[in-house]
Amino acid sequence: MSQVTGATGASTIHGHGHEHGHSPFLQHHFAEMEQQFDASKIGMWLFLVTEILLFGGLFVGFGIMQGKFPEAFYEAHHHLDWKLGALNTVVLLVSSYTMVMAVHSASKSNQKALIRYLVITLLCAAIFLVVKYFEYEHKIHDGLLPGKFYTYKGDHVPGGQQATFFSFYFMMTGLHGLHILGGMTVIGWVLKRAIAGHFNSSYYTPVDLVGLYWHLVDLIWIYLFPLLYLIS
Amino acid sequence: MADVIAAPGQLSGGGTQEQKNYLNETKGIASWLFTVDHKRIGIMYLWAVLASFFIGGVFALLVRLELLTPKETIMSAEAYNRVFTLHGAVMVFLFIIPSIPAALGNFVLPLMLGAKDVAFPRLNLASFWIYAIGAIFAVTAMVTGGVDTGWTFYTPYSTTTSGAVSTMTFAAFILGFSSIFTGINFIATIHKLRAPGMSWYKMPLFCWSMYATSIIQVLATPVLGITLLLLIMERAFQIGIFDAKLGGDPVLFQHFFWFYSHPAVYIMILPGMAIISEIIPVFSRKTIFGYKAIAFSSVAIALVGFFVWGHHMFVSGQSVLAGAIFSFLTFLVAIPSAIKVFNWLTTMYKGQISLKTPMLYALSFLLLFAIGGLTGVFLGALSVNVHLHDTYFVVAHFHYVMMGGTVIAFLGGLHYWWPKMFGRMFNERVGAIACALVFIGFNVTFLTQFVLGSQGMPRRYYNYLDQFQPLHAFSTFGSWILGLGLLIAAVNLFSTFRKKPDAPRNPWGAATLEWQTDTPPITHNFHHTPTIDHGPYDYFPGQRKHA
Ligand code: HEM
Ligand SMILES: [Cu+2]
Numbered sequence: 001m002s003q004v005t006g007a008t009g010a011s012t013i014h015g016h017g018h019e020h021g022h023s024p025f026l027q028h029h030f031a032e033m034e035q036q037f038d039a040s041k042i043g044m045w046l047f048l049v050t051e052i053l054l055f056g057g058l059f060v061g062f063g064i065m066q067g068k069f070p071e072a073f074y075e076a077h078h079h080l081d082w083k084l085g086a087l088n089t090v091v092l093l094v095s096s097y098t099m100v101m102a103v104h105s106a107s108k109s110n111q112k113a114l115i116r117y118l119v120i121t122l123l124c125a126a127i128f129l130v131v132k133y134f135e136y137e138h139k140i141h142d143g144l145l146p147g148k149f150y151t152y153k154g155d156h157v158p159g160g161q162q163a164t165f166f167s168f169y170f171m172m173t174g175l176h177g178l179h180i181l182g183g184m185t186v187i188g189w190v191l192k193r194a195i196a197g198h199f200n201s202s203y204y205t206p207v208d209l210v211g212l213y214w215h216l217v218d219l220i221w222i223y224l225f226p227l228l229y230l231i232s
Numbered sequence: 233m234a235d236v237i238a239a240p241g242q243l244s245g246g247g248t249q250e251q252k253n254y255l256n257e258t259k260g261i262a263s264w265l266f267t268v269d270h271k272r273i274g275i276m277y278l279w280a281v282l283a284s285f286f287i288g289g290v291f292a293l294l295v296r297l298e299l300l301t302p303k304e305t306i307m308s309a310e311a312y313n314r315v316f317t318l319h320g321a322v323m324v325f326l327f328i329i330p331s332i333p334a335a336l337g338n339f340v341l342p343l344m345l346g347a348k349d350v351a352f353p354r355l356n357l358a359s360f361w362i363y364a365i366g367a368i369f370a371v372t373a374m375v376t377g378g379v380d381t382g383w384t385f386y387t388p389y390s391t392t393t394s395g396a397v398s399t400m401t402f403a404a405f406i407l408g409f410s411s412i413f414t415g416i417n418f419i420a421t422i423h424k425l426r427a428p429g430m431s432w433y434k435m436p437l438f439c440w441s442m443y444a445t446s447i448i449q450v451l452a453t454p455v456l457g458i459t460l461l462l463l464i465m466e467r468a469f470q471i472g473i474f475d476a477k478l479g480g481d482p483v484l485f486q487h488f489f490w491f492y493s494h495p496a497v498y499i500m501i502l503p504g505m506a507i508i509s510e511i512i513p514v515f516s517r518k519t520i521f522g523y524k525a526i527a528f529s530s531v532a533i534a535l536v537g538f539f540v541w542g543h544h545m546f547v548s549g550q551s552v553l554a555g556a557i558f559s560f561l562t563f564l565v566a567i568p569s570a571i572k573v574f575n576w577l578t579t580m581y582k583g584q585i586s587l588k589t590p591m592l593y594a595l596s597f598l599l600l601f602a603i604g605g606l607t608g609v610f611l612g613a614l615s616v617n618v619h620l621h622d623t624y625f626v627v628a629h630f631h632y633v634m635m636g637g638t639v640i641a642f643l644g645g646l647h648y649w650w651p652k653m654f655g656r657m658f659n660e661r662v663g664a665i666a667c668a669l670v671f672i673g674f675n676v677t678f679l680t681q682f683v684l685g686s687q688g689m690p691r692r693y694y695n696y697l698d699q700f701q702p703l704h705a706f707s708t709f710g711s712w713i714l715g716l717g718l719l720i721a722a723v724n725l726f727s728t729f730r731k732k733p734d735a736p737r738n739p740w741g742a743a744t745l746e747w748q749t750d751t752p753p754i755t756h757n758f759h760h761t762p763t764i765d766h767g768p769y770d771y772f773p774g775q776r777k778h779a
Contacts, residue, residue, distance in 0.1 A: 029348035029425070031761075039351040039424040046416045050454045057458030057488065061473055069479060147469030161479050167471030171461075 025203050037205050044209045048216050055175070055220055062168045062227065069161040076155075076165035077231040079144050081135065085229040088131050092218045095124030103211045106204035111197065114207070118191045121214070125184045132177055139166070146170045169228055176224060179217045186210045253655070253752040268353035269755055273360050274338030275653065280363065281335050284326035289715065291319035296677070296711040299704050302696050309694040313380035314395070316692060320383030325404050326367055328638055329496070332503030333449075334359065334414050336645050337442050339653060341418060343746035343753060344436045346427025346762040351420035359413035362406060369403035372396070382692060384493070387474040387485040391466045398464045405460045408453045411499070415449030418442050427745070429764035436744045436768040437526050441506030444530035448495045448502075448537065456492035459485065483548050490541035498537045500634055502530055504601075504641030505572055508594050511644055512576050513769040514742045515591035516583030520769045522575035529568035536565045546617045555614055562612030569605050573598060588740070589663035593644030596671045600636025604629060607682065622692075625685025631678045643670070643721060651735035655752045656728035663724055669717030676710025744768045 023033055030036040066073045102117035143151030150163035190210050193199065199207055254271045264272055295316050298305045307315065342350055350356050373379055373396035381390040381397060390397050422443050426435065463485065465471045472478030474485045513520045520526065542550055542558030550558075576598060585591070607629040610616050620626060651657050681689075684703050689696060696704065738747040743766065749758050766773035 027353075028756075029351075029353070035424055039420045042420040042423055043352055043355070043416050046419060046450050050412055050416075050450055053451060053454035054458050057455050057462075061458075061462060061484070061488075064481070064484060065473060065479075068481075146465070147471040149469065159479060161472065164472040164478065164480070167465065167469060167473070171465060171471070 023203055025198070025205075033203065040205050040209060044212050048212065051179075051216055051220075055172070058168070058172050058175070059223070059227070062172070065161070065164055065168065066231075069159065069164070071157045072155075072159055072161035073165045074231050075157045076144075076162035077228065079139070079142065079152075080169070080229045081138075082229040084131055084135055085225050088128050089221065089225050091124050091127050091131070092221050095121045095128075096215055096218045098124065099211045099214045103204070103207050106194070106199045106207040107201055109200040111194065111199070114194050114199065115191065118187060118194060122184060122187050122191065125180055125187070128180060129177065132173065139169075172224055172228070176217070176220055179220070183210075183214050183217050186213065251750060252754060253750060254755045255654070255752055257755050266357070268349070268357050270338050270342050270350045270353065270356060271653075271753065271755075271757075273356050274335055274340075276360055277330060277338060277363070278335040278653075280360075280367065281327050281331045284322055284367070285331075288319055288322035288327055289718065291315050291322065293711055293715055295319055296708040298694070299696075300708045301705075302698060302701060310380065312694045313692075314378035317379045317382050318374055321379065321400060321404070322370065323634075324383050324496075324500075325407050326370060328500050328634060329407075329411055330363060330414070331642050332507065332638070332645065333418070333442060333445055333499075334363070334410070336507070336642070336649060337418065337438075337503065338414070340649055340746050341439060341442055342421060342425065343749065343757055344439055344744050344768075345421065345425055346430060346745045346758065346764070347421060347425035348756050348758070349425075350417045351425055352417050355413050356417055359410040359417070362413065363410040366403045366405075366407035366410060369399055369406060373400035373403060384489060385460075385463060385485075386489075387463070387466070387482040388476065390463060391475055398467050401460045401464050405457055405464075408457045408460075411449050412453050415446035415453075418446040419450070422446075427762050427764060433523065433527075434764055434767055437509035437520065437523065437530075438506040438744075440527040441502045441509065441530045444534040445499055445502040445506075447531075447534050448499050451538070452492045452495040452499070455488065456496070459488035459492065462488075483545070483550070486545050486548055487541070490544045491538075494541040494544065495534075495537045497630075497633070498533055500638045501569075501601075502533060504597065504638040505530065505569075507641040507645035507648070508576060508597050509572075510742070510744065511590045511594040511648055512579050513771075514648075514740050515586050515588060515594070516580045517586075517741075517771050518579055518583040518769075519767065519771070520575070521578040521581075522571075523769075526572050526575050529571045532568040533565065536561065536568070540565050540612075543612050543617070546614060547621050559612055559614045559617075563609060566605060566609050566612070569601075573602060573605075587664075589658070589660060589667055590644045590648035590740070592664055592667040593640050593647065596667065597637060597640045597644065600632050600640060600671075600674065604632030604634075604636055607632065620685060622690055623685035624681040624689045624691055627691050628678045628681035628685060631681070636674060636678070640670070640674075643667070646725070647721075648740065649746075650725060650728070651739050652746060652751055652753070654728065655733035655735045656731065657735045657739060658724050658728050662720060666717050666721035666724060669713055669720065671717075673710050673713030673715070673717050677707050677714055678710070680707040680710065741771070743770055743773075 026033055026036060030039070098117045098120045102114055102121060105111075105113035105117060139145065143149075143153075144162075144166050145151065146167040146169075147163055150160075150166060152162070155162050187210055190206050193206065254269055258267075264276060267273060294306070295312070298307055298312050298315070338350070338356065342348070376399065377395040379395050379397050379400045380393060385397065385401060390401075422435070422439055462471070462473055466474050466480075470478060473480045474482050476482055509520065509526055540558055540562045542554055543562045546555050546558070576594075587595075607625070611620060611626065611629055647658065647663055680703050684700060684707070685691075687700070689700050689703075733752075735751050737749070737751045740747070745758075745762055745764075746753075748762060
């Protein structure tokens with residue numbers, strides 16, 4: 001009986017092919033940059049899918065409750081300032097554009113433009129949060145809070161489901177706000193690496209992936225804005 | 233390359249103890265806790281899920297002991313509620329979901345593909361850490377008041393009862409992320425890290441099943457996440473989505489929950505099927521029959537499984553039309569499972585079957601899973617379900633699939649890959665005895681419960697009519713045999729650590745890639761990137777194949 005295939009044992013050398021010159025950012029378990037890039041891209045897209053499903057659950061829950069209590073939700077939504085919501089929508093749209101430009105600059109090895117666009121994107125994110133902060137402050141002041149903390153007294157439609165509206169409002173915008181914070185963290189990280197000169201046309205995967213993530217965060221807001229602010 | 237691969241058990245000796253491998257290359261606890269090596273992460277997961285299995289098992293034995301007699305046997309009714317809840321929650325969220333993918337799968341999947349690691353090694357480590365954090369929350373919930381809702385956390389009970397429901401729910405929420413990370417990793421790995429020459433159809437079927445599992449993990453788990461988050465919010469703020477007093481809908485929780493949890497039962501069983509598809513051909517010395525049918529039925533299960541959740545809610549007040557559709561779809565989802573069973577049986581037909589321990593587990597699986605699956609079809613029939621819902625019949629059904637299916641497959645896989653993981657052979661005869669005891673004990677415990685259920689014994693009850701006592705006592709007796717079998721299996725495996733490594737590189741004569749590298753493998757898995765020159769079940773690559 002012959003021995004099992006390839007029973008060469010321990011004497012063989014470690015042949016991982018680290019010898020030839022390749023990008024310092026190629027991880028050892030990938031054979032080439034393209035493979036690494038494709039894998040990262042798949043991973044990112046899958047992650048985005050999970051994000052969509054996570055918010056999807058909230059959207060479905062909101063839709064069902066709105067379907068049951070249209071009047072209360074309609075009344076409650078008047079407490080939201082659609083102008084501020086629209087402002088934030090514009091801010092995020094601009095940030096999406098600058099993010100696209102950041103990726104584009106990275107792919108053209110234009111480090112200065114890359115840094116500039118990343119900084120603008122970060123600024124937009126910060127503006128978004130500041131606006132959100134003032135909106136929240138106003139709600140808190142009026143007692144328009146989730147569930148049992150809802151203390152607002154001026155409702156006309158009976159039943160008290162205005163509180164449910166604000167439960168969803170805070171959960172959805174809160175979760176979204178956390179995603180903005182997460183986005184700022186990773187954009188900051190990419191910015192730091194961009195300043196260190198890590199990116200050029202042959203390697204800018206992190207910029208690309210963070211860009212994808214940022215677009216998703218923007219996209220979710222684009223759905224949240226009409227859902228919450230523009231009930232008709 | 234040799235042209236014939238040895239049959240199971242024909243190779244002996246040839247220990248490879250001196251060489252460097254993934255176990256001894258670096259030392260110290262930090263070298264484990266911060267490793268990015270998929271094999272070490274797999275091993276850490278293995279210890280973690282085995283510990284969870286032990287804890288969940290102790291709870292199970294306590295539940296059975298309490299049911300030995302009607303009224304109080306060893307604990308109060310309140311304690312009983314907590315114990316069966318913790319049993320279910322620990323078994324589902326801490327043991328069975330991560331068991332095969334994150335422990336065994338992590339170890340073997342990259343090896344099978346001829347890869348050096350998974351696509352995202354750091355994400356893999358993060359998955360383990362998140363699992364650990366989730367486990368800490370779960371333990372916290374257990375010691376700070378416990379949970380008495382059942383593992384399903386149904387509203388309105390779960391929003392009104394006291395205890396550590398929010399903590400336990402949050403634990404399950406966190407554990408979901410570890411599961412998602414494993415899923416993302418496996419999909420990307422399978423897409424991008426197959427060795428040169430390994431086309432999709434040359435992949436071992438294990439990988440196909442893992443792929444299907446991962447798709448469900450990625451698509452279903454976020455919905456559970458948001459559901460559990462909503463439940464926590466309901467408890468903390470009374471947000472009014474599940475609470476009927478505030479205009480919410482408790483049944484909505486069931487929809488959300490089962491939208492995840494029915495697919496989740498396939499997160500549990502598909503990996504079991506993955507292992508069986510490896511073991512059966514190896515120990516039958518025959519190419520798998522119907523490779524593509526098995527591969528695509530995994531994917532079909534993953535997809536159709538998303539549209540049958542309503543079969544858990546036939547008596548919840550959903551519309552008759554919805555019930556009928558869900559019932560029909562439930563019948564459909566049984567077809568791919570049956571396809572697999574027939575293909576495994578045909579693979580064995582006229583094979584040279586060797587009854588080693590892993591194969592004994594695989595054969596047990598076939599029988600037990602067939603019973604579990606078929607009783608699932610009974611339950612999927614609307615009118616039958618009205619009679620059997622929330623009885624011990626359901627309990628028996630899902631134990632046949634989860635324990636008789638997944639856990640048995642897990643044990644089979646554990647024995648099968650143990651030599652590769654640790655370089656040590658276990659005692660074959662003791663392994664077989666343990667398997668026999670597990671098989672007998674399992675059937676004594678759970679076959680009985682089909683009878684109990686069809687006679688009307690409700691599930692989750694602490695007390696029962698005297699007429700049920702003989703059957704309950706019989707079932708409890710079975711749980712002791714089962715426990716003994718598991719104990720022997722554990723002693724058998726763990727006692728291998730007391731001897732010198734003695735496992736050859738390919739003790740079972742398998743043809744998949746994980747057996748072509750050192751035992752235990754080196755840190756980078758292969759000395760040279762392997763190239764694929766024969767199929768994963770091609771045991772006689774020299775001869776023309778007949779299939
Ligand atoms: C052939 C495929 C299957 C079919 C047709 C099927 C059908 C069903 C049905 C109709 C029910 C609901 C019974 C009731 O509550 O009235 C059920 C319950 C259950 N099944 Fe299955 N099933 C199948 C496979 C599986 C598998 C593979 C698993 C797990 C690995 C599983 C785990 C469960 C669990 C845990 C429950 C009870 C959940 C609970 O209420 O706590 N099933 N099954
Ligand atoms: Cu189900």
